[in-house]
Amino acid sequence: MKYDVIVIGAGTSGMMAAVSAAEHGAKTLLLEKNKRLGKKLLLTGGGRCNVTNNRSKEEVIAHIPGNGKFLFSAFSQFDNHQIMAFFEEHGVHLKEEDHGRMFPVSNRSKSVVNCLSEQLEQLHVTIKTEASVKNILAENNQITGVELSSGETYQTACLIVATGGKTYQHTGSTGDGYRFAKKLGHTVTPLFATEAPLVSNEPFIRDKQLQGLSMQDVSLSILGPKEKPIVTHQMDLLFTHFGLSGPAALRCSMFVNKLLESASEVTAILDVFPEKDAPTLTRELELVKKEGANKSVKNALKFLLPERYLLFLLEKATIDENKPYKQMEPKELEKFVTLLKNFPIKINGTWPIEKSFVTGGGISLKEITPKTLESKVVAGLFFTGEVLDINGYTGGYNITAAFVTGYVAGKHAAQIAAYTNYD
Template sequence: MKLFDVIVVGAGTSGMMAAIAAAKSGSNTLLIEKNKRVGKKLLLTGGGRCNVTNNRPADEIIAHIPGNGKFLYSAFSQFNNYDIMEFFESNGTHLKEEDHGRMFPVTDRSKTIVETLFNQLEKLDVTIYTEAKVEKILRKDDQVIGVALEHKKIYAPCVVLTTGGRTYPSTGSTGDGYKLAKRLGHTISPLYATESPILSDDGFIKDKTLQGLSLQDVSLSVLNSKGKVVVEHQMDLLFTHFGISGPAALRCSSFVNQELTKNNQKSVTLQLDIFPQKTSAELKNEIKQKISDQPDKSLKNALKNLVPERLLDFVLNNAALSDHQAKQVSEQQLDELVDSLKSFKIHAEKTLPIEKSFVTGGGISLKEIQPKTMESKLVNGLFFAGELLDVNGYTGGYNVTAAFVTGHVAGTHASNIAEYTYLPPLDEE
């Protein structure tokens, strides 16, 4: 019977970092992965280039983690995004900055990041079992004593669960960790898709009128049932055959799902402002100027280049202004036109499911986890990290950062506790 100090379940972003941290702290560490190789999902991040972290200050990172980011303040005080960058740089993997502080390996290959982590695991003599699925966490009374695989039991006083959420199930993220945690008495906050394209049944979406149209630097808001803005994001947007995608839509998606669950709403109204840098009055004056420059032209020709042609056609059709001459347009029609460009309404019925989204919202209730150590408040020696936690951020390196940070903190504290935890006689439940 082999006895370890720390067992880490799941060799993704947080799992590999947890195993490295535990081993660095002197623990005899085992990393268990059900896939053939480690870091399968990490290979897909950042479009296969691996957006490994973000170089903005910690407060800004946490502000970009709308799903319970404040829970991470204590973890960030121990290990943060700058420590992540230092970890890779000191191991010979150089990073470069792109827009909005996103950090990528200079090689532009996520494989570089996975290899760096794997090399560290090997250097630190971490034992790695692949193609091994944990069926159960073993405990005696309120103390973890190990894990059960299909055909054997492995003992350790500390277990770190880092099995991921339910996005990209082909990578092994099939929600196993939630089941394991639930069996130990943990509460799972309802799971929902975040960072997900948004689906709409609006006529213009179904007719594919604007499909493939991309808009730069527009503002998208989610409205609640009373018409008040819940969240607003100014970024790029893409109309698709099923609804909307692109950064602005992805960032609004978790709020769409949260609003849909409130009062069992059938749909949520989104408001698109195509000219967020201009007031309605400024936009109206700009349109008036274009009309006065070419009063005898059709309104469509007078307003050429104001917005992409397909969008202009759509807006003018909706306002029954397609056949108007520029000089025929009334003040009221002008106001309606400005309104359709400044508060273009889209009705969202849902987002893509979790399995097709970038990030899982919801997860293991944070009320049951110590923020300083990531240890369970219910079972001694049980730790959590990564996407299993009820923590979710926007795309841009924020979720990977949270995974590395919580992994490091969980691994370090698991190692410290394993040092002085005595395992009871192993006639476990």
């Protein structure tokens, strides 16, 4: 059977691509190897689905550190505000939470998946589940169709690969798109974990001294080869039994993995008072001396930090927690302030790609046309979503990139299919 557009993968990007292709007049087939659509989408945002982010287009792209600038052309055709409008128009009302994150009012990702499924049905998209693609068919660098593992073949001049990355593999994201791309002559850049917790072999981590300790609004920096910060994030942080987690750590993971390509470990710097410089902190702690001179060090400073971290830093600074605060030497105070502002933690890795939230790396963007998402290598072949070498921070940015690339690819695939049929 012949279709104008075939989409492989019924995830975030694939469903939107199929909706867009059908909206633009294409007879569309959507192939999904799972029993149901949107399996990974159902898990996002803790099962609530962080649909997109309400920041400006420029800010959203700035929060996609992995080649976000490539998306400017796609965003000029369909952006985060149009994603919101799409769902509102189709009955999924959204609400804004912290940092611009947009969620369905229902707090259920199923609302989002059902909305997309209903649109596919209304637009008469043919959906085949439990349909695993074995090969993409092409002749003379032109897409001709697909062959399923069952032996069935379908003809098309326009094919959209929306197979996802290599995270959440139990949802079907097992890297099929990379295999297809390589076979068709595309370059796949090295894959790595992003938005992943950081692993540390520091003795205090192994001994679980700080396990479970949560720190609010702290700053975590990753030092580059010249011992200067290459990235800094001021967010919440969680100490775990294996290292560091929480938003600040997750956002640094991409940069950690890039550095670990040429080093065995990297240094993270924790600053628990990012809004104050060292001289200001020193002056404030000197004033405390006057107010609570007879108190022990740990009692005089208990207002400053969670007790476990306070005692941990005092130990690191070799300061007796029980001695009178008035007896603290200037050099001891200086050392303590340095640790507050500049505590180094050796990082040895991140969680593996299979356990991370987002895949870094992917199909080389040099081989993709930004305006259409069509391959420069094979005519009629499009790539969307996480299979591309694009990755963003958590907070609705990756799902935005998936919806945007899906919509734009669907639109252009439908237009090309129309020209092909006309010819």
